[in-house]
Amino acid sequence: MAKIKTGILGYPxxxxxxxxxxxxxxxxxxxxxxxxxxxxxxxxxxxxWQKQKAAGLDFIPSNDFxxxxxxxxxxxxxxxxxxxxxWNGKNIGVETVFFMARGSGATAKEKETQxxxxxxxxxxxxxxxxxxxxxxxxxxxxxxxxxxxxxxxxALGIKTRPVLIGPMTYLTLGKMQDSNANRFxxxxxxxxxxxxxxxxxxxLGAEWVQIDExxxxxxxxxxxxxxxxxxxxxxxxxxGLNIMVATYFEELRxxxxxxxxxxxxxxxxxxxxxxxxxxxxxxxxxxxxILSVGIVDGRNIWKNDFKESLKILEKAKASLGEERIIVxxxxxxxxxxxxxxxxxxxxxxxxSWLAFADEKLEEIxxxxxxxxxxxxxxxxxxNQAALDSRKKSSRIHNQQVKKxxxxxxxxxxxxxSAFARRQQTQRKELRLPAFPTTTIGSFPQTKxxxxxxxxxxxxxxxxxxxDSFIExxxxxxxxxxxxxxxxxYVHGEFERNDxxxxxxxxxxGFAFTQNAWVQSYGSRYVKPxxxxxxxxxxxxxxxxxxxxxxxxxxxxxKGMLTGxxxxxxxxxxxxxxxxxxxxxxxALAIRDEVVDLEKAGISVIQIDEPAIREGLPLRRSDWKDYxxxxxxxxxxxxxxxxxxxxxxxxxxxxxxxxxxxxxxDMDADVISIESSRSKMELLDxxxxxxxxxEIGPGVYDIHSPRVPSKTEMxxxxxxxxxxxxxxxxxxxxxxxxxxxxxxxxxPALINMVEAAKAIRQxxxxxx
Ligand code: GLN
Ligand code: ZN
Numbered sequence: 001m002a003k004i005k006t007g008i009l010g011y012p013x014x015x016x017x018x019x020x021x022x023x024x025x026x027x028x029x030x031x032x033x034x035x036x037x038x039x040x041x042x043x044x045x046x047x048x049w050q051k052q053k054a055a056g057l058d059f060i061p062s063n064d065f066x067x068x069x070x071x072x073x074x075x076x077x078x079x080x081x082x083x084x085x086x087w088n089g090k091n092i093g094v095e096t097v098f099f100m101a102r103g104s105g106a107t108a109k110e111k112e113t114q115x116x117x118x119x120x121x122x123x124x125x126x127x128x129x130x131x132x133x134x135x136x137x138x139x140x141x142x143x144x145x146x147x148x149x150x151x152x153x154x155a156l157g158i159k160t161r162p163v164l165i166g167p168m169t170y171l172t173l174g175k176m177q178d179s180n181a182n183r184f185x186x187x188x189x190x191x192x193x194x195x196x197x198x199x200x201x202x203x204l205g206a207e208w209v210q211i212d213e214x215x216x217x218x219x220x221x222x223x224x225x226x227x228x229x230x231x232x233x234x235x236x237x238x239x240g241l242n243i244m245v246a247t248y249f250e251e252l253r254x255x256x257x258x259x260x261x262x263x264x265x266x267x268x269x270x271x272x273x274x275x276x277x278x279x280x281x282x283x284x285x286x287x288x289x290i291l292s293v294g295i296v297d298g299r300n301i302w303k304n305d306f307k308e309s310l311k312i313l314e315k316a317k318a319s320l321g322e323e324r325i326i327v328x329x330x331x332x333x334x335x336x337x338x339x340x341x342x343x344x345x346x347x348x349x350x351x352s353w354l355a356f357a358d359e360k361l362e363e364i365x366x367x368x369x370x371x372x373x374x375x376x377x378x379x380x381x382x383n384q385a386a387l388d389s390r391k392k393s394s395r396i397h398n399q400q401v402k403k404x405x406x407x408x409x410x411x412x413x414x415x416x417s418a419f420a421r422r423q424q425t426q427r428k429e430l431r432l433p434a435f436p437t438t439t440i441g442s443f444p445q446t447k448x449x450x451x452x453x454x455x456x457x458x459x460x461x462x463x464x465x466x467d468s469f470i471e472x473x474x475x476x477x478x479x480x481x482x483x484x485x486x487x488x489y490v491h492g493e494f495e496r497n498d499x500x501x502x503x504x505x506x507x508x509g510f511a512f513t514q515n516a517w518v519q520s521y522g523s524r525y526v527k528p529x530x531x532x533x534x535x536x537x538x539x540x541x542x543x544x545x546x547x548x549x550x551x552x553x554x555x556x557x558k559g560m561l562t563g564x565x566x567x568x569x570x571x572x573x574x575x576x577x578x579x580x581x582x583x584x585x586x587a588l589a590i591r592d593e594v595v596d597l598e599k600a601g602i603s604v605i606q607i608d609e610p611a612i613r614e615g616l617p618l619r620r621s622d623w624k625d626y627x628x629x630x631x632x633x634x635x636x637x638x639x640x641x642x643x644x645x646x647x648x649x650x651x652x653x654x655x656x657x658x659x660x661x662x663x664x665d666m667d668a669d670v671i672s673i674e675s676s677r678s679k680m681e682l683l684d685x686x687x688x689x690x691x692x693x694e695i696g697p698g699v700y701d702i703h704s705p706r707v708p709s710k711t712e713m714x715x716x717x718x719x720x721x722x723x724x725x726x727x728x729x730x731x732x733x734x735x736x737x738x739x740x741x742x743x744x745x746x747p748a749l750i751n752m753v754e755a756a757k758a759i760r761q762x763x764x765x766x767x
Contacts (some may be wrong), residue, residue: 007059010332062160079142127521217250259316294330337516442736491549613654696730
């Protein structure tokens with residue numbers, strides 16, 4: 001039997017020890033020259049290619065590396081650089097790449113230049129740089145990166161399959177700057193440049209290219225479908241070069257026929273997210289095309305289930321023949337951490353349940369070997385043993401938690417009285433002035449705060465010493481809030497490293513890695529916790545601090561929690577049960593914390609859900625289900641309290657239009673949102689919807705060190721007052737203040753309180 005071919009769509013670019021981040025940031029600081037940065041990048045690429053070669057992969061990608069982002073690289077390749085970057089038209093190097101991404105440059109003039117917009121790459125936590133178009137946009141090959149990297153690998157004896165973003169996805173994910181024009185009209189200008197790129201790659205010796213069109217994960221309109229047809233008719237005319245078009249992250253659904261009819265040599269599908277469709281695809285799959293089966297999940301960290309995967313692969317083999325299949329990762333491995341080998345703190349049983357990028361390379365190779373009948377029982381048995389140990393482990397399964405989640409009743413997700421009634425009760429109880437002032441939770445995480453946390457971690461101070469340090473910080477924060485004259489206080493979240501990690505560390509069912517970093521954007525990487533088991537709360541997590549803080553003041557001290565949807569969204573979740581199930585378990589744990597806070601005398605409790613919007617599925621028809629269980633989870637966490645207890649939530653940095661109904665359904669007594677940067681535009685949807693509960697539209701942009709004046713915040717409040725019932729308006733910043741300095745925060749909050757006082761004088765409030 002022949003060998004069955006293998007490949008991946010991309011490999012993580014950041015380096016096992018975050019080498020790329022270190023080199024990049026050194027370069028930004030001027031500590032190393034561009035030459036040195038390029039050298040360390042080349043060393044990383046070499047290592048990555050050689051790892052893949054050693055694993056025996058047939059299709060090894062190139063141009064998957066990037067100093068910042070692959071969409072930005074595509075803009076550079078096509079010479080699509082907005083005028084404000086004053087590009088000289090010559091070959092684009094790292095300087096222009098970073099200038100577009102970050103907007104800051106060497107000279108003062110460049111500093112004024114606004115960076116390109118950045119947004120989430122489909123439904124991942126990776127961010128891409130949004131291409132900008134104008135009706136007059138013109139394109140020409142303007143970067144040699146893709147060609148250089150192909151040649152670089154070739155010189156190492158590796159003939160790669162270069163990766164490009166497809167022309168229609170490039171247009172779909174970009175934005176037209178002159179508003180009314182249709183960006184798809186630019187396809188005709190774009191295609192000749194793509195043809196030229198392909199010809200050049202062919203001339204350098206390339207046999208295959210991978211063209212990513214993840215837009216197949218969206219609901220496509222006719223224009224997009226026709227554009228795809230046209231594009232690949234043109235591109236496939238480049239003689240002698242084979243094209244593989246790749247889709248990932250979703251099923252194909254109504255796009256299936258368009259996808260299958262593309263005139264290219266190979267098609268890649270996400271067989272993890274698109275598992276249900278595989279039989280249909282095989283039935284319709286065109287003769288002579290090759291199918292790349294993305295069977296190893298590129299965006300989770302769990303070991304592949306070989307038995308299950310082989311069922312699918314066997315079907316593909318039976319229907320297409322072994323020559324016409326490629327065993328692959330579902331998407332680029334850039335969304336997964338690099339290697340398990342540096343995880344020294346995870347025990348071997350736990351590690352046997354996981355696979356990061358390097359382990360996934362092995363999985364792909366093993367699956368292909370087993371499928372070809374060239375490896376067998378031993379590997380399968382080992383895989384099965386690991387999966388069995390996970391399935392049965394008492395570390396994962398907690399019958400009490402399962403029972404409790406199964407027993408949740410509708411009444412558990414409902415406050416005792418309706419909002420109008422609660423509002424009256426809370427007014428009597430809390431006795432807040434009109435336009436009450438508060439903050440979103442965190443106060444500056446100063447050097448000392450971080451230094452003390454590090455010292456505790458390194459055992460240089462005792463827990464008791466650390467705790468009394470935190471108490472001092474809280475005392476100081478209360479004193480400052482006394483001076484400023486806020487109405488509802490916060491303790492400042494000094495004890496928290498991160499709003500998800502803090503809770504994860506205190507909950508059962510979470511694991512933490514030492515090195516499992518994943519790129520979020522540019523040189524910012526995240527290390528998401530792993531939710532591996534049933535989630536429970538062995539003991540209260542925040543009560544000690546909230547109670548202490550409340551003991552220092554008569555003003556209400558707001559308890560601060562992270563909501564269940566956000567905790568799950570910013571973690572790697574289990575693949576052995578629906579996401580909603582894990583979220584419900586977390587919701588119950590948060591509910592217990594809410595109830596304990598109430599018992600401890602905390603009368604205002606905020607449950608942050610900034611990540612609800614970003615978890616929205618790619619397909620509109622899947623939204624309802626997601627929003628249903630998200631709202632349920634929030635309500636479950638919030639509804640264990642008396643009417644007197646005021647529940648807040650907070651959301652930021654997202655468009656609320658798509659989810660306003662769900663937000664209202666969450667039924668928080670108060671919501672605070674970010675709105676100052678958009679000059680209250682983000683508030684419009686709440687106004688149009690006639691959002692019934694209380695709302696704090698942010699009046700202070702916390703992303704800038706600038707101290708906003710009393711007048712400008714007062715103006716924002718007036719704007720809000722014109723469109724909302726005055727008795728429902730709260731006064732607060734856009735988001736938490738942890739990234740700011742006290743020197744900015746104090747005067748800004750003083751101004752904010754002054755603005756609230758001014759508006760109170762002018763507006764008579766009912767109730
Ligand atoms: N309570 C959190 C804080 O203030 C909220 C952060 C967020 O919205 N991302 O830091
Ligand atoms: Zn926020």
